[in-house]
Amino acid sequence: MNIRFLYSLFIVLLGTSVTAQMQSFDLKDVRLKDGPFKNAQDVDFKYIMDLNPDKLLAPYLLDAGIPPKSNRYGNWESIGLDGHIAGHYLSALSMMYAATGKIELKNRLDYMLSELENCQQKNGNGYVGGIPQGKVFWDRIHNGDIDGSSFGLNNTWVPIYNIHKLFAGLNDAYRYTGSEKAKTILIKLGDWFIVLIRPLSDEQIEKILKTEHGGINESFADLYTITKNKKYLETAERLSHKAFLNPLLKKEDKLTGLHANTQIPKVIGFEKIATLSGNKEWSSAVDFFWDNVTQKRTVAFGGNSVSEHFNPTNDFSGMLKSNEGPETCNSYNMERLSKALFLHKNDVKYIDFYERTLYNHILSSQHLVKGGFVYFTPIRPNHYRVYSQPQTSMWCCVGSGLENHTKYGELIYTHLDDALFVNLFIPSVLNWKEKEMVLEQTTKFPYENNSQFVLKLKKPQTFALNIRYPKWAENFEILLNGKVQKIELTPSGYSTISRKWKDGDVLTIQFKTATHLENLPDGSNWSAFVNGPIVLAAKTSTENLDGLFADDSRMGHVAKGKYIPLDKAYALVGEKSDYVSKLKELGNMRFSLDSLELEPFFEVHDSRYQMYFQTYSKDEYNKKQALLKQQEIEAMAVEAKTVDKINCGEQQPEVDHLYKGEKSNSGYDDGKFWRNTRSYIYYQMLNKNTQGKFLDISVLDEVKMNDIAIFINEKPADVIGVEKKSIRINIDKIEVVNIKITAKNGNASPKFYQLRIIKN
Template sequence: MKTNLFHIAFLLLTSLSALAQMQPFALQEVKLTGGPFKNAQDVDLKYILALDPDKLLAPYLIDAGLPLKAQRYGNWESSGLDGHIGGHYLSALAMMYASTGEPELKKRLDYMVAELARCQAKNGNGYVGGIPQGQLFWKRIHKGDIDGSSFGLNNTWVPLYNIHKLFAGLRDAYEYAGNQQAKQVLVSLGDWFVELIKPLSDEQIQQVLRTEHGGINETFADLYILTRDKKYLETAQRISHRAILNPLLAKEDKLTGLHANTQIPKVIGFEKIATLTGKADWSEAALYFWQNVSQTRSVAFGGNSVREHFNPTTDFSQVLRSNQGPETCNSFNMLRLSKALFLDKNDVSFVDFYERTLYNHILSSQHPEKGGFVYFTPIRPNHYRVYSQPETSMWCCVGSGLENHTKYGELIYSHSANDLFINLFIPSTVNWAARKIKLTQRTEFPYQNQSELLVETAKPQEFSLQIRYPKWAENLEVLVNGKAQPVDGKPASYVAISRKWKSGDKVTIRFTTTTRLEQLPDGSNWSAFVNGPIVLAAKTSTKDLTGLFADDSRMGHETKGKLYPLTNAYALVGDPATYLAQLKPESRLRFALDTLTLQPFYEVHDARYQMYFPTFTKAAFAEQQTHLKQQEAEALTLEANTVDKVNCGEQQPEVDHQYTGEKSDSGYDEERFWRRTRSYIAYQLQNKGLTGRYVDITALDDIKPENVSFLINEKPAEILVNQRKTIRLKADSNEVVTLKIVAQNGKSSPRINQIRILTK
């Protein structure tokens, strides 16, 4: 049975690249044998098994009208995104089973798929989903009743994004674990969706796609791969978002201000569709996007975004200041895009980015002992991260986090018809069954700059070992059975060792690395220490770690501890040539920097930390510190006086404050987000302890009371001050403040930027 399951997985994994040089190994063929990645896989396995399948299935049973076996989870699973973790869980079960062979994973996977099939049968039309009142919602869409914004479609929280997780989970259950029933449920669900959108015009479909929808186009390309039915490939192209695709086709950067993780899965879909249709321009669009994000929008550890959105490439100041740094979901999807482009284009530069992000963001995003996944990774000096818990936390980055640590074996090796490629230096084995070759990699990298490869083969045979010469390596030395080999290659390429290999042959790979400073992409005076591919950081404090392990609150994934002033950050002062000389080696990847100790960022947990360091000449230090101190004082004073706030036009803040509205749109201008309406918009804020006395509203346009009215808890608000683009209302005596903004006289409201409840 195992052989049959492997054969299914192998065929599916290689179908896209059958004509390409580079092909992946199935997860079943690669096993981790030690090191931090094996530890992360083991910790993730415990987290996966701590979750209750019946609780994850509850939203699907509710929607199908079937009796519950357990109450659903709370948090995001009970506040509009019901069922999304269930889809991720299918993927995690399938990939972890493929990676480890743990039978309990297969047992749970088969059970969940059977329950989903039961829900699908009860619905009777091919549909299965956990979206609240899903049947009613989709009927409205089928009729062309569409009112969408960036995250709300007919005031429902990202329903296509939600159902995409189920599409992907069912695909993975079949692809990685050979569950035939998953394929049947998936095809029926796909047929339902094709019929759902059949009456809609292309314009209406693009209107639906304004709302975050994950990689729904990719999963229909996958359905085509599984069935070879062209209707799925046609659907995949039809549900590709033109507002994102067209600028990329024209090589135009229109990304600033967009919700980052909304875009990345779409581009993965563009790339997959390109491989199936021969649309070279779509693949070039995906490549342009990857280059833009990886080279101009990513910080040292590979992550991107601030408060979930792409910041200007010329200004990373908000990324430095915010406690909502790069989001883990973004890197989860950037790795998927990097892998797809690598297999398509055979370019090792994709692996350089993949490796950097894998070690420094993905590996660091799970607590290595207690488990738990990170949503935001701030680069603000002296700040920290929050970890999820199985019973309390159901965020998107929990869903992708469950998957992240199941598939570390996916790109350590790859192969062509005759060559075996070593892409990453991670202790593991690969079993190339088709060629009857087994390779064992023994390494302690990055703590040792060496790796050994042991060859086992049924009989002597000729092939090439293609060893990656990393971009970060100062040099590369290769020995076969102790004898040095000529290295015909350069950094960011492969070195081919061709011979007739026999069992017992040993290849030794050695390289050297140095520590260097990397500036932020905007060229500002903030730099990170990097050794080889490893980003170094220093623990600075274990104080004020409020909410380190998340509760079940809607914003439990965001840190609640105080912001330490940026002026408290450790600074590098003097001649730039002396900055690196200040490091004093203590041991491998440990450096003293005055009172600080730099170490790999993925080792830094349960503490505040500093990753980026401001750099100054002696002459500039005092002046710039004074300017920064003034800016910080103003910002921190405002935050101290704020009881609650909404950043309008940003996805999570609006979801967190129960946004509703009609005839509304949002955007990004003047480096600020906004939302406006031709009807109404409403938010629910919290005035805890009734300490807030005022509701301040700021806009990008003049606020004219004759064209817009304000209601607080359904009563006309008392306007205290109107200063053109800022208006102050009197807060009422309720702890829950529902603010409704209504357009008047047939005119659009001003572009509302921010709403705050203030104490003074």
């Protein structure tokens, strides 16, 4: 028997060493056993089945001129992103069917595909979509009439992002279920899109790609993989956003202030194109992006961004203060990117990140009993999360949430030729049909630090079984049929046993984990407790959990309950070396910390919580707490007198306030987002119960009233004050405030960064 530690994997072809291609198993080859992940899968299955396919299909039938069988869903599905959930739903049905084999999922998928096929045939040109007034919109694009901003293309809410979900759903239906109908619809849709953009110049394509467009480049790379027709790979390259790619090629960090989940899908596309074309420069750019996001912009539980945007790498204070912490869609896509990189590069660092994010963000983003998906996960101490509901919530994180919990089996095991790799310790059964082998993994990790593997073979076989040795595991041991193997082990790699295996062989691993404090990436004094790969948090209260289960309001995904001042949060005071030693183990991954009880964050629901704690020496505690208290008093005072506000240039606040505009640009300067125009911008604000008296408009540069005109409800605004960087408008007794700002004589307006209705 040969036992060795595997540092890296190489094959030799024609005398040249190249990295071998790791292979994943199909979802249908892996079945989850009882545990947190199987529970999450079961809860997701119920949510999937609670959705009405006819409601999801209604936008597509309406656009094709076919009477719908049901009214469409409300919320985001009826205010501009009509049809986007249906694309995610195709993916979720396909992957859940592969992961469970439940025929009702396949039946529903087939029904959805038949209805989409009918719509495509009725349209007659390969197009199928649910975008409002889609035919008019696409004709404008085909004719080169393009006016785009970050989230609006010709005043349509992210239409290419929307149709990308359909591309991805059709691809998944073919990939996971072998549906030829899905493949046919997909190819026709792809061919229609190629014809659509054929007349456009590269400059016009870049103008289109300025607006969030999902991973449309990946979709055409997938079409190339399916058909081997080079026109699809050429289109994928053409639809790759060069203005974003070029700084990555130069290893320049230009991410701060960018909308995070606009960028990550682009990079997934870059990675796939680089792999298919052998483009090493693009591959290097992808590496730079992944390293930057995971090492400099990611918090302990695996998430990134604040209010959907990448925050400065040297200042996470905005995230700590916000109720709009990391977005689940970001982690969904970073997991997809990490999976692709792991399979192509065989580097365990990608699994380390994947595992941390899987346990702590993805698993926690679904209510473990009642169901419902989380959009924002605040790290603000003593705040909480909001959960979607099947009939009221149609957010992007519902779409990706439907998918997240279907595919837990995708990376537990991989293989390289005859070598089998165990990457994650999740109770499951692998059926490797080609090798006539079944491997059953039994574990209660993270509650118990061991895992057992039992082999079932029709006849003895010689192969290498590789067990991941995580960097967080201590005293790692391997037992073969009950006997400890005396081998030298090094963490962050694989321990390999190569032998002739027989039916009934049992391999057991056991290890220890320890709790440590992990600082925020900016080096500030905020730290989280982490045990092994598991982030710990404490439930702190259940007061004012307003909107815990979301209604159908546009911003129902945000936890709008009152803020608990940051100076009221629990802090760690004393010598830093003592913080962890004060923890007392209670069993079952519970720890007491004075009056608090820490537990795995993925188990924290229906409660306010604290994940990050400030650390102080005894000498600095009083001084710094006093400063923090004063800052909180000032911030709370501003919010208390605010009736409504818009942060210009940010997607959710702008869409929530019905943004429209022409010849408008947005950006990020000096820590603030902004929007300006050479034509007009428009918002609608609500002055609830006419509490507000004034509308304050703030700019980044300088107000020049000769260059702009402001209208309230189509009448010239009653401007009562102008300063260098602010304008005050009287809105007394106006409840619905429609604001239109126009630029005069084609001059650029100032950079507006905030509109705020205040009481006095």
